[in-house]
Amino acid sequence: MLNLHGYGMRLIEGALVTVELAALSLIIAVLLGLVTASAKLSKRRLPHLLATLYTTLIRGVPDLVLMMLFFFGGQVLMNDVSDWLYARFGLDLFINIDAFIAGVLTIGLIFGAYMGETFRGAIQAVDKGQVEAATACGMSRALIFRRIRFPLMMRHALPGLSNNWLVLLKTTALVSVIGLSDMVRVATQASKTTLEPFTFMLFVAVIYLLLTSLSEWVIKRLTRKYNAGFTRGRS
Amino acid sequence: MIDTLLEPLTAWLAERAIFTPDTLAVYWQGIETTLSLVSLSLLMGFVISLPLSLARGSHYGWLRRPVQAFTYVFRGTPLLVQLYLIYYGVVFIDDVQESWLWPLVKEPFLPALLAFTLNTVAYTTEIFHGAIVNTPRGELEAAKACGMSRSLIYRRIVFPSAFRRALPAYGNEVILTLHASAIASTVTLMDITGAAQFVYSRFYAPFEAFIFAALIYLVITLTLLYVLRRLEARFNPQLRGVRKQRRKIMAFGNAIPQKP
Numbered sequence: 001m002l003n004l005h006g007y008g009m010r011l012i013e014g015a016l017v018t019v020e021l022a023a024l025s026l027i028i029a030v031l032l033g034l035v036t037a038s039a040k041l042s043k044r045r046l047p048h049l050l051a052t053l054y055t056t057l058i059r060g061v062p063d064l065v066l067m068m069l070f071f072f073g074g075q076v077l078m079n080d081v082s083d084w085l086y087a088r089f090g091l092d093l094f095i096n097i098d099a100f101i102a103g104v105l106t107i108g109l110i111f112g113a114y115m116g117e118t119f120r121g122a123i124q125a126v127d128k129g130q131v132e133a134a135t136a137c138g139m140s141r142a143l144i145f146r147r148i149r150f151p152l153m154m155r156h157a158l159p160g161l162s163n164n165w166l167v168l169l170k171t172t173a174l175v176s177v178i179g180l181s182d183m184v185r186v187a188t189q190a191s192k193t194t195l196e197p198f199t200f201m202l203f204v205a206v207i208y209l210l211l212t213s214l215s216e217w218v219i220k221r222l223t224r225k226y227n228a229g230f231t232r233g234r235s
Numbered sequence: 236m237i238d239t240l241l242e243p244l245t246a247w248l249a250e251r252a253i254f255t256p257d258t259l260a261v262y263w264q265g266i267e268t269t270l271s272l273v274s275l276s277l278l279m280g281f282v283i284s285l286p287l288s289l290a291r292g293s294h295y296g297w298l299r300r301p302v303q304a305f306t307y308v309f310r311g312t313p314l315l316v317q318l319y320l321i322y323y324g325v326v327f328i329d330d331v332q333e334s335w336l337w338p339l340v341k342e343p344f345l346p347a348l349l350a351f352t353l354n355t356v357a358y359t360t361e362i363f364h365g366a367i368v369n370t371p372r373g374e375l376e377a378a379k380a381c382g383m384s385r386s387l388i389y390r391r392i393v394f395p396s397a398f399r400r401a402l403p404a405y406g407n408e409v410i411l412t413l414h415a416s417a418i419a420s421t422v423t424l425m426d427i428t429g430a431a432q433f434v435y436s437r438f439y440a441p442f443e444a445f446i447f448a449a450l451i452y453l454v455i456t457l458t459l460l461y462v463l464r465r466l467e468a469r470f471n472p473q474l475r476g477v478r479k480q481r482r483k484i485m486a487f488g489n490a491i492p493q494k495p
Contacts, residue, residue, distance in 0.1 A: 060453040062417035065428055065445055072441035173313035177421050184316060197323035205312045205320070212311040 007190040007200070014183030015207050021103055021182065022169045028108025029168065030161075033115025040120050051116065058113035064174050070106045071097065071178045099180040103172075111168050118160030123149070125156040155226040162219040166212055173208075183207060253443050258434050265430030266451060268344075272426065273416050276348055277409060280355035287356065288363035302360065309357035314415050318350040322422045343422040351419075355412050362408060366401035367393060399470045406463035410456055417452075427451050 004011065039051035058066065078095040085091040126149055134144045154161075176185035187204045191197035291302045309317065325340050326332070339345050370393055378388045420429035431448035435441050468475065 057453070060456040061449040062414035062428065062452055064417040064420070065431065065449050065452060068428075068432070068435075069441065069445035069449065072435060073445065076439070076441050170313040173315040174418070176315070184313070184319075187316075188319065191319075191323055195327075197320065198327065201316055201320040201324065205308075205316050208313060208316065209308065209311045 005194045007186065010186045011183055011203065014181060014186040017182045018172050021172050021175065024104045025107035025111065026165060026168060028104065029111035029115045032108060032112025033119050036112060036116030037119035037123055040116065041123060055113040055116050058110055063110055063171050064177065066110055067106045067174055067178055071102050074102060099178060103175040103180050107168060107171060111164055114164050118157050118164060122153045122157035126152045158223055158226055166215060169211060169215065253434065253438050253440055261430045261433055265425055265427040268424060269416055269426040272348060272351065272419060273413050276351035276355055277412055279352045280359050283356045284359035284363055287360040288367060291360055291364040292368055306357040306361050309354055314354050315418050317354060318347060318418060318422060321350045322346040343424040347419045347422060347424055351412065351416060355408065358408050359405065362401050362404045366397035369400060370396055402467050402470060410459060413455060
């Protein structure tokens, strides 16, 4: 029988941290991705340049290095800020970077670059005539985005989006390295004290498999929804 | 000669607090470790994935299902967990500490290499499988009509055509493996990220340490991207000149005055 040596509850809590972290970073990544995609498609030069720089830099560097840079670097920056506040105003407050918030922001920032690429292709794939028809109907830009552009774009974006989500979910394991108590970290500590790495690591692996399988099921449902009205090409 | 050339450089380095010749040597070691880890796992991954991708598409369930299960598990779990399982788990295999393998697996390099290879095999197998499945039916029919045998069809038609289709996705996998290798530093391997962590903890200078590492990764990534693009151009001779033509058409299109 599976014996978790009393770590069961902490592992479940860790799993919840993983899920929360992944969900919140996904929201940030999608929002950033939409902004990046529209900046890349913008006719003006500066937004285009900034977005290209952002996606190239982020996608050219490993997640772990970026995470360490933001987390450790952010802490030093915060220390400098609090030192300055103390020297200048005599304010004695120590700002500690919260590992969870740092993790959400970092993963969101990293995957925003990947999402940006996905959305850019998807937006370009939307039939121009549809948008023109909506404009002719007198819809506002916001309404066009909500009713026409977004639903049509999602059909093209969904494969890339779901792929990014699956990668993001697995990337959350890295936050254990910068000190956040997600389930990988709990499992590492548990394996070190109980000397049973197989039990705990396999347990974590199974939870990840469940999460990815569940995601794939949801993605299949979403694909069906956004493909409504389109016939699948014969292979 | 070289000494006189290097002298200003050494003098310049001596003034720096962090990027001394010593720390640069640590980074250099890190580059060597990362590159050997990545190239070895990619090489082995490529060789192992070829037969596995055929098995993945086999009509026989006993051949297909184990491969399917393998790729499902290894693509559905984080590489970090796989690495921890192998690195921390290997100690607990019965009698491993007495066997001849122990001096090899005691160090983090081989467990890391094993984890990365298994991981990249899982992804590469699926990429190759997808490319083989999508071989245009007409190519196969033409080959059959020419009287080619099954093995000849695979050698002359399926593999070259599939490789061409797999190249963009495989190139992506190469870059991802390079980036994933940063994880090796978590099991005390001194790769580029490990070197950065060392410099960070020694000088408490996160920006210098990690930005320098990031730049190294960026340079390697861009080099790889360049090589991959060249390869794609080489294996897709039919696309040569297309880009130039497209540019010409675009230029012509832009020359037409647009309505405001």
